[in-house]
Amino acid sequence: MMDGGLIQPGGQESERTAGVRIEPGRSYGFFTDTTLCIGCKACEVACKEWNGLPADGEMRLTGHSYDNTGALGAETWRHVGFVERMDKRPGEMKPFQSDWIMFSDVCKHCDPAPCLEACPTGAIYRSEFDTVVVQQDICNGCSYCVPACPFGVVEVSKADGKAHKCTLCHDRMKGGLEPACAKSCPTDSIQFGVVEELIERAERRVEALHEAGQDQAYLYGAPGTPGANAGIDRLNAFFLLTERPEVHGLPAAPTRPAARARPSFLSGLATVAGLAAVALIVGVGGRR
Amino acid sequence: MKDTPTYHDRPALKPSGFDVRVAAYVAILGTAGAAQLLALLADREDPDDREGIAQGGRALGLAGALLGSVVLIGHLKTPKRWYNMLRILRPQSPMSWGSWLLTGFGGASFLAWLADSIGWRRGARMAQVPAGIAGAGVATYTASLLAATSNPLWSAAPGPLAAQFGASSMAGGASALALLQRRAGRVRSAQQLEDIARLALIAEWVAMQATEGRWRKEGVAQPIQEGTPALLEQGGGKALGMLAPLVLGAIGRPGLASAAILAGGALMRLAVLRAGDASAQRPRDSLHFARQRRP
Numbered sequence: 001m002m003d004g005g006l007i008q009p010g011g012q013e014s015e016r017t018a019g020v021r022i023e024p025g026r027s028y029g030f031f032t033d034t035t036l037c038i039g040c041k042a043c044e045v046a047c048k049e050w051n052g053l054p055a056d057g058e059m060r061l062t063g064h065s066y067d068n069t070g071a072l073g074a075e076t077w078r079h080v081g082f083v084e085r086m087d088k089r090p091g092e093m094k095p096f097q098s099d100w101i102m103f104s105d106v107c108k109h110c111d112p113a114p115c116l117e118a119c120p121t122g123a124i125y126r127s128e129f130d131t132v133v134v135q136q137d138i139c140n141g142c143s144y145c146v147p148a149c150p151f152g153v154v155e156v157s158k159a160d161g162k163a164h165k166c167t168l169c170h171d172r173m174k175g176g177l178e179p180a181c182a183k184s185c186p187t188d189s190i191q192f193g194v195v196e197e198l199i200e201r202a203e204r205r206v207e208a209l210h211e212a213g214q215d216q217a218y219l220y221g222a223p224g225t226p227g228a229n230a231g232i233d234r235l236n237a238f239f240l241l242t243e244r245p246e247v248h249g250l251p252a253a254p255t256r257p258a259a260r261a262r263p264s265f266l267s268g269l270a271t272v273a274g275l276a277a278v279a280l281i282v283g284v285g286g287r288r
Numbered sequence: 289m290k291d292t293p294t295y296h297d298r299p300a301l302k303p304s305g306f307d308v309r310v311a312a313y314v315a316i317l318g319t320a321g322a323a324q325l326l327a328l329l330a331d332r333e334d335p336d337d338r339e340g341i342a343q344g345g346r347a348l349g350l351a352g353a354l355l356g357s358v359v360l361i362g363h364l365k366t367p368k369r370w371y372n373m374l375r376i377l378r379p380q381s382p383m384s385w386g387s388w389l390l391t392g393f394g395g396a397s398f399l400a401w402l403a404d405s406i407g408w409r410r411g412a413r414m415a416q417v418p419a420g421i422a423g424a425g426v427a428t429y430t431a432s433l434l435a436a437t438s439n440p441l442w443s444a445a446p447g448p449l450a451a452q453f454g455a456s457s458m459a460g461g462a463s464a465l466a467l468l469q470r471r472a473g474r475v476r477s478a479q480q481l482e483d484i485a486r487l488a489l490i491a492e493w494v495a496m497q498a499t500e501g502r503w504r505k506e507g508v509a510q511p512i513q514e515g516t517p518a519l520l521e522q523g524g525g526k527a528l529g530m531l532a533p534l535v536l537g538a539i540g541r542p543g544l545a546s547a548a549i550l551a552g553g554a555l556m557r558l559a560v561l562r563a564g565d566a567s568a569q570r571p572r573d574s575l576h577f578a579r580q581r582r583p
Contacts, residue, residue, distance in 0.1 A: 062296075064296040064298070065296075067296070070298065071298060071299070073302075081295060083295070083296075114438060117378070117380040117381060118380075118381050118383065118436070118437070119378070119381065120373050120376075120378060120381050120383040120384035120386075120387055121369075121372035121373060121375050121376065122372075122375055122376040122378070123372070138369075138372055138375070139366065139369075139372075140364050140365075140366045140367070140369035140370060140372045140373070141364050141365025141366040141367075141369075142363075142364055142365075142373070142383065143304055143305050143306065143365065144304075144381070144383045144433075144437075146302050146303075146304055146305065147301070147302070147303070147304040147306075147437035147438060147439045147442070147564070147568065148436070148437050148438060149301075149302070149438060150301075150438040150578070151300075151301075152299065152300055152301040152302045152568075153302075154302075155302055156305065156365050160366075161364075161365030161366040162365070162366060226582075229582065229583055230581045230582060230583055231581075243293075244293055246292055246293045246294060246295075246300075246571075246575045246579070247293050247294075247295060248295055249294060249295035249298060249300040249571060249575070250300070251300065251438075251574070251575055251578030251579070252575070252578055252579040252581075252582060253578055253579060253580075253581040253582040253583070254438065254578055254581075255438070255443075255578075255581050257435075257436045257437050257438055257443065258380035258381070258436055259436075260432075260435045260436050260443055260446040261380065261381075261382050261432050261433075261435065261436040262432075263446055263447060264431060264432040264435035264436070264446035264447060264449070264450040265382065265385075265428065265429060265432040265450065267446070267447035267448070267450040267451050267454075268427075268428030268429070268431050268432065268450030268451060268453060268454040269424060269425070269428055269454070270451075271428070271450070271451040271454035271455050271458075271491060271495065272322070272325065272424045272427055272428055272454040272455075272457065272458060273424070274491070275454075275455060275458040275484070275487070275488050275491060276325060276326075276329060276424070276458075278484065278487050278488075279326060279329055279458075279462070279484045280329055282480055282483050282484050282487070283331065283480050284326055284329045284330045284331060284341060284477070284480065284481070284484070285330045285331050285332075285334040285337040285340065285341045285474075285477040285480065
């Protein structure tokens with residue numbers, strides 16, 4: 001049967017762990033809720049374990065709160081950030097961990113995806129689950145996806161010379177399994193599901209937080225919200241934040257790089273054509 | 289911009305890792321492409337210089353395409369898979385068009401050179417047309433490639449930066465041809481080419497002012513105003529590439545002036561590449577720049 005291994009006796013495991021069936025042709029993503037994150041880094045560990053990713057180099061302490069991972073990269077596809085607020089006293093704090101903010105960052109699986117639009121080999125493609133994946137057998141390490149990414153996510157590995165980033169556990173999804181980070185998250189700060197359903201759920205969560213007194217909660221990356229308001233339609237992995245995006249190193253209004261390609265090229269060609277006309281007037285080895 | 293928060297001052301973007309080889313490629317293909325375009329425009333009825341400029345353009349085009357390809361493939365982190373560049377054509381990706389433009393440019397330049405070397409003049413002229421047109425493309429697409437990224441410095445001024453690169457390419461192409469013409473003793477056409485190069489330098493200077501103005505306005509100019517990029521830009525791109533050629537031309541050293549234009553153009557490209565990678569690692573710049581893009 002042409003089910004791609006997705007049909008299992010007793011249903012898919014994802015239906016039991018995430019309450020969602022995984023079927024090709026639908027959009028899947030993550031809803032990451034910073035108000036629920038406790039900074040346990042189970043997502044980082046589960047991601048490294050499942051994807052067989054090596055350590056990021058030598059063990060070192062950054063001094064940046066409990067963040068000793070540093071950044072997303074070729075070998076780190078989930079990264080938990082820690083921001084400690086020292087400026088408020090107990091009693092002045094808003095509810096829901098507003099003074100020690102933990103945030104599990106990941107590839108946003110943008111739509112449209114700047115890395116994919118930059119990729120000249122077709123190694124980066126949009127999968128049957130509407131995720132953005134690098135095909136390791138095609139990537140030739142040209143590195144153009146790296147500056148294209150508005151979030152500093154994708155990186156070319158020094159070990160193998162190919163671009164790497166989160167695949168939304170493409171292999172697990174093929175087998176009907178929820179991605180490793182979401183499955184391991186003990187507080188459901190990371191939720192996996194169909195993007196449209198996740199957005200609805202996230203909007204309800206924002207309302208509930210507002211009612212509970214956390215009036216700064218907002219979505220980042222849902223259509224029309226910060227992160228998806230200046231050329232990128234939506235981030236299939238989106239977030240609930242309570243601070244400005246920059247506090248987490250996120251751009252408030254990332255743009256679509258490909259939109260600049262044609263205007264720039266036309267400007268360059270017009271200049272060259274103008275100078276060619278000047279050359280004809282001056283003469284290029286002209287008649288006497 | 290001072291009040292833009294960051295995450296522990298950590299970079300919010302990654303540098304491209306485009307190194308000196310990419311800058312060399314941009315300069316080589318700019319020069320070769322513009323030389324082929326000028327060769328296409330060359331007047332072949334000139335009694336002093338029947339086919340000189342056209343032949344020079346073909347030689348520069350072929351050599352540039354070969355050398356440029358080698359340099360560019362060397363820059364890939366998995367060079368043995370270079371041919372995957374020709375696996376697809378992606379209209380959104382300047383690197384994809386660039387791969388095809390380079391292939392077309394190299395192919396047409398080779399055909400023009402081959403036809404000429406077997407004495408088939410008509411064939412050489414026919415192949416010169418696509419070579420010259422593709423030459424205009426390879427002389428300028430590299431700026432679009434930088435503009436179509438999320439790098440603050442590269443993407444802040446898409447139009448002016450492309451005009452700057454295009455004009456620099458025309459100055460380089462005319463200078464390279466002028467050097468060949470001088471060597472062959474064809475002084476009059478060399479002087480014309482040197483005039484064209486000087487006019488292109490003026491256009492480049494104007495475009496550069498526009499680019500730098502936009503960088504300052506967007507608050508991303510710092511990386512090109514300090515350290516190595518500043519030295520490359522001010523000392524290389526401007527002093528060596530623009531001022532020195534005018535002085536050398538005026539004191540009767542046209543050959544040195546042409547060489548200075550070529551070297552200065554290459555250093556200007558290197559300055560922009562290096563400053564861009566520095567720009568990506570300045571979170572306050574990149575996050576402020578992104579915030580200004582709000583609708």
